[in-house]
Structures are given as structure tokens and as C-alpha cells.
Amino acid sequence: xxxxxxxxxxxxxxxxxxxxxxxxxxxxxxxxxxxxxxxxxxxxxxxxxxxxxxxxxxxxxxxxxxxxxxxxxxxxxxxxxxxxxxxxxxxxxxxxxxxxxxx
Amino acid sequence: xxxxxxxxxxxxxxxxxxxxxxxxxxxxxxxxxxxxxxxxxxxxxxxxxxxxxxxxxxxxxxxxxxxxxxxxxxxxxxxxxxxxxxxxxxxxxxxxxxxxxxxxxxxxxxxxxxxxxxxxxxxxxxxxxxxxxxxxxxxxxxxxxxxxxxxxx
Numbered sequence: 162x163x164x165x166x167x168x169x170x171x172x173x174x175x176x177x178x179x180x181x182x183x184x185x186x187x188x189x190x191x192x193x194x195x196x197x198x199x200x201x202x203x204x205x206x207x208x209x210x211x212x213x214x215x216x217x218x219x220x221x222x223x224x225x226x227x228x229x230x231x232x233x234x235x236x237x238x239x240x241x242x243x244x245x246x247x248x249x250x251x252x253x254x255x256x257x258x259x260x261x262x263x264x
Numbered sequence: 265x266x267x268x269x270x271x272x273x274x275x276x277x278x279x280x281x282x283x284x285x286x287x288x289x290x291x292x293x294x295x296x297x298x299x300x301x302x303x304x305x306x307x308x309x310x311x312x313x314x315x316x317x318x319x320x321x322x323x324x325x326x327x328x329x330x331x332x333x334x335x336x337x338x339x340x341x342x343x344x345x346x347x348x349x350x351x352x353x354x355x356x357x358x359x360x361x362x363x364x365x366x367x368x369x370x371x372x373x374x375x376x377x378x379x380x381x382x383x384x385x386x387x388x389x390x391x392x393x394x395x396x397x398x399x400x401x402x403x404x405x406x407x408x409x410x411x412x413x414x415x416x417x
Contacts, residue, residue: 221369222365231340231381
């Protein structure tokens with residue numbers, strides 16, 4: 162199981178800015194190890210975000226997103242106390258979901 | 265005692281199970297747009313994602329990022345548009361082995377303004393593409409210079 166994500170969600174007016182920091186290697190499949198063998202690609206393929214259980218964003222990523230990916234987005238019509246959950250799935254089928262409360 | 269035939273049958277079964285469970289690379293997500301990430305330029309990527317129109321440059325789409333990135337492994341970029349009716353926002357790095365970096369399917373509850381970080385192998389143009397609900401494809405570009413590439417070892 163991967164490490165937890167760090168999610169910060171802050172309300173400003175009726176908008177909520179969500180910042181997510183995921184913990185993932187994001188191996189491109191282009192690099193080689195010391196023995197000259199290609200390190201297989203291992204990266205997050207899909208990220209979904211929900212706001213109070215309602216899906217608001219789906220992202221498909223390639224291997225060129227940085228290691229330990231950062232994502233920032235803004236939800237319209239949110240307020241403090243709302244729940245924001247983020248789920249990612251990588252190309253090995255690993256998943257992780259974390260939830261945060263808007264402050 | 266195991267016969268060769270039994271063993272072959274068994275290994276085929278195991279491979280099938282692995283594929284079903286998504287352990288074999290690239291088969292984990294059926295929905296992941298493989299063709300788009302294999303594309304070699306912007307037009308191909310847009311086409312693979314169902315875009316019909318030819319990409320046109322637009323001032324209503326903006327891309328933010330540094331002029332010079334010291335470390336190509338972590339380049340902060342943002343895509344945004346002021347237009348309503350956006351279906352998808354794409355982020356592309358022209359000279360990366362896989363041109364398409366990220367696709368964001370936005371809904372009405374999200375502002376079409378996203379920030380993330382990408383890897384860049386070398387100095388190149390970075391494109392923000394907005395695919396609209398009415399089929400239009402608009403883009404903006406920015407050149408980002410990289411002093412240390414992020415794709416090598």
C-alpha cells in the first residue's frame with residue numbers, strides 16, 4: 162500500500178482550492194538501472210476527485226507527470242466542512258483513496 | 265509427478281489470472297487512452313481523444329510555467345481557460361518521448377484552471393489544449409527552457 166496523500170482544501174468565498182500531493186514513484190519506463198536493464202514503467206494513470214461524494218474531476222496521466230505528483234484544482238460552490246476525496250489508480254492496478262475536510 | 269502438458273496448462277491459467285487482476289502492465293485500466301499517450305504530436309493526441317476540429321491558437325487558453333526550469337524532473341505548469349463549456353484540458357510537452365502528459369476531464373463544478381508538475385527531457389514547447397463541448401480545439405503554447413533534463417537516469 163502506498164503512502165497517504167496530503168490533501169489541503171481551503172474555502173475562499175464560494176470556491177474551494179484543493180491541493181493534492183500524492184506519493185508515487187512515477188517511473189517512466191525509460192530509465193535504466195545500474196545493470197543496464199530498463200526499469201519498467203510505473204505511474205499513476207487515473208486520478209478522480211469527488212466533492213461530497215459527487216465526482217468533479219477525472220484526470221488521465223502519462224508517465225511524464227513528475228514523481229510525487231502535485232495537483233491543484235478549484236471546486237465551484239464549495240464551503241467549509243465539505244468533504245473532498247481523491248483516488249488514484251496506477252498501471253499496476255494499485256489504488257489509494259484519501260479524504261479531507263474543507264477548512 | 266507433473267507432466268509437461270499439465271504445467272503448460274497451469275502457467276496459461278496463471279497468466280490469465282494475472283491479466284484479469286490487472287497485474288500485467290498496460291492492461292490495468294481499459295479506460296486509459298493508450299492511443300492518445302502514444303501520439304507523437306498534438307493533432308494525433310487530440311484526435312485519439314475524440315477531438316474533430318483542427319487545433320487553433322487562442323488567447324482564451326493560458327499556460328503558466330517558468331521561463332527557465334532548473335530541474336526538468338519537476339516543472340510546475342498550469343492550464344487554464346476563461347471560456348465556458350470546456351470538456352477536457354490537455355497538457356503536452358512537445359519533445360518528450362510521450363507528448364501527452366496529462367488529460368483532465370473537467371465538469372461544471374470545477375474551474376477550468378489546473379496546476380500540476382511535469383517532467384521534461386529537454387527545453388521544448390509546452391502546450392495547453394482545451395477541447396470544448398462544441399468540438400472546437402483551442403491551444404496555447406509556451407517555451408520552457410530546461411537546464412537539467414528529467415527523463416534520463
